Amino acid sequence: MLTLTFLGVGSAFAKRNHHANALFEAWHAGPAPDMPPDDLLLVDFGANAPLALHQLMRESGFAYLEHAGTINYPALKRIFITHLHGDHIGGLEELAASNTHGFGLRRGGEQGLPQIISSDLVLRDLWDKSLRGGLEVSSGGISTLADYFRPMVVEPSLDGRSPQFSLADRYDFGVLPMDHLRIRHRYDWPSYGLRVTDRGSGESVFYSGDARFEPDRTSDLLATPKLAFHDVQLVDEPDPVHALLSELRTLPDDMKRKVVLYHYGDTWDEPAFAFVRDEFAGFARPRHRYVLFE
Ligand SMILES: [Zn+2]
DSSP states (O other): OEEEEEEEOBOTTOSSSOBOEEEEEEOSSOSOTTSOOSEEEEEOOOTTHHHHHHHHTTSTTOGGGEETTEEOGGGOOEEEOOOOSHHHHTTHHHHHHIIIIISOOOTTOSSOOOEEEEOHHHHHHIIIIIIHHHHSEETTEEOOGGGTOEEEEOOOOTTOOSEEEEETTTEEEEEEEOOSSOSSSTTSSOOEEEEEEETTTOOEEEEOOSOOOOTTTHHHHHHSOSEEEEEOBSSOOSSOSSOBHHHHTTSOHHHHTTEEEESBOTTTTSGGGTTHHHHSSOBOOBTOEEEEEO
């Protein structure tokens, strides 16, 4: 069984629903959602993700995320980073510092450091432009990314059909470049989505990461997956960096019905957006375990 649970579902500026970060959990023998998963992957860990995780660990079925009243960070053994915005990486300094100073995880130690997965460019900039400021100097001297994480480099591909890593020897994750921010051209500033395929059934699920609507591509990416989680922006604006709800509404009806919308602003429950539950698979629910594959 593979499930997805959002720590939060909000946009970068949302205050009601934390940031849109997700936890994939896999069990070899299922269904057994009350047992700790055999394998897991955290996708992004934004600025308020520690608070979101603190809330999640008190929910039924997530006790393994709690240790002595606080977050059991060593349980998060693998982390995939979609891109470098603060609502996706802003919690990593706390996670890394807690692992090393609170739990005593060490490079080459008995209890392994968490794996951190992304493209070479993202991992280099993650350290050089973000984490280094707070983590480089510690009482033990000068540290590098590899003192806190085990970096794993993936090779994104446009269709995401080339598996880059897997969970529980069954669920293959492909990594796709997505059109989020651009320097000059689309995909020239890295932001990634995921295509997850179940080796058993051949079915797939799509997770967009932060991505704008691409008229010539979005419907292709949403065509084959049985379920999709897509970034959405509720309010129109010129040259958006997220998929506008008004753009996603132009997709065929049968496609919309399998799309769960996430990364939304705080006004989602206004009457103007009531149509979403009828046209789409709804707004993503925080702390709800979505079953992706049985
Ligand atoms: Zn972003």
